[in-house]
Amino acid sequence: MADPMKIRASAKEGITEVKVLMSHEMETGQRKDSSGNLVPAHFITEVSAEHNGKQVLAAQFGTAISKNPYLAFKFKGGAKGDKLAVSWVDSKGDKRTDEVLIG
Amino acid sequence: MKKPLFAASLALASFGAHAAGNDISAQAEEIFRSSFRSDNPKYWMTRLDQDDAMRLCSQYKDNPPPKVRVQIEKAQRATIRYPVDGKLIGDWKEGEKLAAVGTGGHIGFIQPDPPGRLRGGNCYACHQLAAKEVAYGTIGPSLQHFGKLRGNSDEIIKYAYDKIYNSNTFNACTNMPRFGLHNWLTPEQITHIVAFLVDPESPVNKD
Amino acid sequence: MRTGLHAVLAAVVLGIGGSALAQGSTMDEITKYREMLADGNPAELLEMKGEELWKKPRGPKNVSLEQCDMGLGPGKLDGAYAQLPRYFADTKKVMDAESRLVHCMVTQQGFSEAEATRNWFSKPGRNSDIESLITYIGGKSNGAKIDVPARHPEEARMAKVGEYIFYRRSGPQDFSCAICHGQEGKRIRLQDLGNLTTRAGAGTAMGNWPSYRVSQGTVWTMQRRLIDCMRQARWPEPNYLADSIIALEVFLQKTASGTVMQTPGIKR
Numbered sequence: 001m002a003d004p005m006k007i008r009a010s011a012k013e014g015i016t017e018v019k020v021l022m023s024h025e026m027e028t029g030q031r032k033d034s035s036g037n038l039v040p041a042h043f044i045t046e047v048s049a050e051h052n053g054k055q056v057l058a059a060q061f062g063t064a065i066s067k068n069p070y071l072a073f074k075f076k077g078g079a080k081g082d083k084l085a086v087s088w089v090d091s092k093g094d095k096r097t098d099e100v101l102i103g
Numbered sequence: 104m105k106k107p108l109f110a111a112s113l114a115l116a117s118f119g120a121h122a123a124g125n126d127i128s129a130q131a132e133e134i135f136r137s138s139f140r141s142d143n144p145k146y147w148m149t150r151l152d153q154d155d156a157m158r159l160c161s162q163y164k165d166n167p168p169p170k171v172r173v174q175i176e177k178a179q180r181a182t183i184r185y186p187v188d189g190k191l192i193g194d195w196k197e198g199e200k201l202a203a204v205g206t207g208g209h210i211g212f213i214q215p216d217p218p219g220r221l222r223g224g225n226c227y228a229c230h231q232l233a234a235k236e237v238a239y240g241t242i243g244p245s246l247q248h249f250g251k252l253r254g255n256s257d258e259i260i261k262y263a264y265d266k267i268y269n270s271n272t273f274n275a276c277t278n279m280p281r282f283g284l285h286n287w288l289t290p291e292q293i294t295h296i297v298a299f300l301v302d303p304e305s306p307v308n309k310d
Numbered sequence: 311m312r313t314g315l316h317a318v319l320a321a322v323v324l325g326i327g328g329s330a331l332a333q334g335s336t337m338d339e340i341t342k343y344r345e346m347l348a349d350g351n352p353a354e355l356l357e358m359k360g361e362e363l364w365k366k367p368r369g370p371k372n373v374s375l376e377q378c379d380m381g382l383g384p385g386k387l388d389g390a391y392a393q394l395p396r397y398f399a400d401t402k403k404v405m406d407a408e409s410r411l412v413h414c415m416v417t418q419q420g421f422s423e424a425e426a427t428r429n430w431f432s433k434p435g436r437n438s439d440i441e442s443l444i445t446y447i448g449g450k451s452n453g454a455k456i457d458v459p460a461r462h463p464e465e466a467r468m469a470k471v472g473e474y475i476f477y478r479r480s481g482p483q484d485f486s487c488a489i490c491h492g493q494e495g496k497r498i499r500l501q502d503l504g505n506l507t508t509r510a511g512a513g514t515a516m517g518n519w520p521s522y523r524v525s526q527g528t529v530w531t532m533q534r535r536l537i538d539c540m541r542q543a544r545w546p547e548p549n550y551l552a553d554s555i556i557a558l559e560v561f562l563q564k565t566a567s568g569t570v571m572q573t574p575g576i577k578r
Contacts, residue, residue: 072349
C-alpha cells in the first residue's frame, strides 16, 4: 500500500480544521527522465474526507497539484475524539486511507 | 595559464606571511584535493589549479594588505586580451541575452551541463541592470543607468571591457569572476555586454 | 510538478507595476509564499519514513539501528544531530551525521558501504533511505542548541581545514564559499544569502538543515547541500562523506553553536 498520510485535525467553537500531507509523486506525464523518455503520469485523482463516517469533503485532484500535496480545509461540526478519515485514489488505481481522532 | 615573470617575485614576497599558517594550509589543501572523486577526469581537476591571485586572495581571506593588493592588480591588468579588430563595443541586444544566461560550466556526475550548453555573464545574479528585470541580485552594485551616468566615451568603454575581462585589475580579490581570463566569455561576447551597459539605446539606460 | 505554485508566483510577480515598488512587493510575496509552505512541511513524511527505517531490522545481520551510537550513546537520538560532527573514539575519526549513520548501517546491519550509500540522495522515482533516516535523526534535535565546540584536537584541526576550504578560490569563476556567504545582507537573484561567518548567519543556515526543498520535491541533507554548492561553483565533484565536506560542516557548526535548531526546515 502507498505511504501513510500525516493528518492533523482540531476542533474549536464548532469548526474543525484539518491539515493533510499526502505522500505522492504526482507525476504529470509531461516530465522527461535523464534519458529523454516521458515519465508516465501517476497522480492522485480523488480525495475525500469523512467525519464519523459522513463525507465532509470531496475533491478532484489533477496534474496541477505538486508532489507531496498539502491540503487544509475546515468544516462545520466535529468535536474532540471524533473520527476523521481521509482517502485518496490515484490514476493507477492505487489508494490510501488514514484516520485520526480530532484533537 | 601563462604566468608572467614577476609572479615569481610576488610568490616570494608573500612567503613570509604564508609560512605562519603554512602547517594547516598544506594539510587542508591535501584534504581538499583528495576529497574529490577519483573518476573526475583530469581536465576537470585542473579547475582546482590556482593562479597567484586566487592563492593570495584565499590566503588573505579576500582582504590583502595594500602592497599585495597593488601587485595583484598590476599582474591582472597584464592578462587582458582585446578583440582582433580593436572594437570594444558590440551589440547591446546580444549583450542583453548574455547578461541573463546563468547556465553552463557545471561538471560532476549529479547534474552536469550537456556539452555546448550556453554560457553567459549571469550578470543578474549579482547586479541590477535593466529596470524591467526585477529578479536581480545585490552581491555587486547596481549597474542601472550605467551609460547614462558615465557617458559612452572610449575611456568608459575600455573600463567596462577591462572590468569584465579581468575584474581584479581594479579591485584585487573582488567577488566578481574574471570572465575573459578564464575564457568564460570571448572578447567578442564581452563587447556585447559592454554595449548593454553603455549604449544609450540599451534598456540598462532607459527607465 | 511545481506548476501549481510556480504559476501563482509568476502571476504575483507579473501583477506588480513599477520597478522600485516591485522590489519590495516581490520579496514580500515570496515571504508570504514561504510562510504558506511552512504550514505543511512534506519533510514530516520523510521523518515518518525515517523512524520506520530506524526501528526496522534490516540488512544481512537483520538488526535495527536502535543501538546506533550517534555520539550520545547507543540509540540516544535526542539532541545528537546538534552535536555533530564530533570525534568518535571507536573510529578515531571526526564524523558527521551521515558518515556515522553509514558506519552503523555497515558495522551493525552488515550492509557494504557501497550498498548503504548507493542512493544517498533521492531522485524522482528513486527514494533514499539515508535521506529519510537523516530527516528523522535531524528532527530529534529540533529545539536543541547546536553545540560543536570542536575542542578535541582532531575536531579543532578539521575546523581549521573547513575554514581554509571556505576561503579557497577555485574554478573558472574564481568562486569560494566566502564570495556568496562571506558578507551581510546580500542576495543572488532573489535568493537571500546567509553570512556563514557569523553566529547569526551560520546559525540560521545550519539550524534549518535537513530541509525540504520544494524545487527538488524532497529533503536535502547537509552533504547534499554542500556537494551541490560545489557543483554550482563549477568545481569537480567530491566523494559523498568526504573529509572536505565534514571539515566544512565542523567549521560551520562551530560558528553556529548556540543557535537553537528548527528542523526539518523548508526552502525553495
